Amino acid sequence: MDIEIFPHRVLGSDTTEKLLNEIEALNDVKRTVIHGPRFPANEETLPPKFRERRVININGEDVILKVKTGRIFVELTMESTIKQIDEICKKHIPYGYDINQDKSNYIRKERTVSDRIKYGEADLPDELIGMTDQYSSFEDHVNILRKDQFD
Incomplete structure (x- = not known):
């Protein structure tokens, strides 16, 4: 089964890192895909506090974040895991989100x-x-x- 986490706002790099670490730590999660617009090519000209393209650490592995996180697709096997993911999302996405399971496969x-x-x-x-x-x-x-x- 696949679910889609659709935040009401695009997630920043820090939020994406925290959210993915907790989701990937769940035993039932088979695959996670983030989707969103690419960061602008000229981001290097921005002041450091506004740069979002950076290396994030997911479960001990460094990953270069290349997109703004607009949607997160998660492949899992048990429907009960959705409740755990919902709790994780409540903690890290305070401005709202939707968890969709309308389609049989997002991935x-x-x-x-x-x-x-x-x-x-x-x-x-x-x-x-x-x-x-x-x-x-x-x-x-x-x-x-x-x-x-x-x-």
């Missing part, structure tokens, strides 16, 4: 045409299916955090 589970174009017929690990952007290199847009490394 693709089967190879897409774009996957085939980009990677051919090569076997893709399950966590990479549907993560393809044919216009960017793999390292530019996907970070895989393996839970088994943290247990």
Whole structure:
């Protein structure tokens, strides 16, 4: 089952880091995807306190945050986990959010045409299916955090 966390405002880097750390720490969470607009290319010209593109640490692994977090898609197996995620969201998103489960899948589970174009017929690990952007290199847009490394 997939859910969508839709904050009423775009999340800052600090909030994204705290929220993802707690969500990823849940045993039932299989995969988490953040979605939102890319940070502006000229962000280096902003004063440091207004820069959001930075390295965040998720469960001990450094990840470069490249987008403003507008939506978070979470793949899980038990519906009871949604209550835990709701509590985490209440703690970190005080201005409101929605948790949607309207669609059966927010995260693709089967190879897409774009996957085939980009990677051919090569076997893709399950966590990479549907993560393809044919216009960017793999390292530019996907970070895989393996839970088994943290247990």
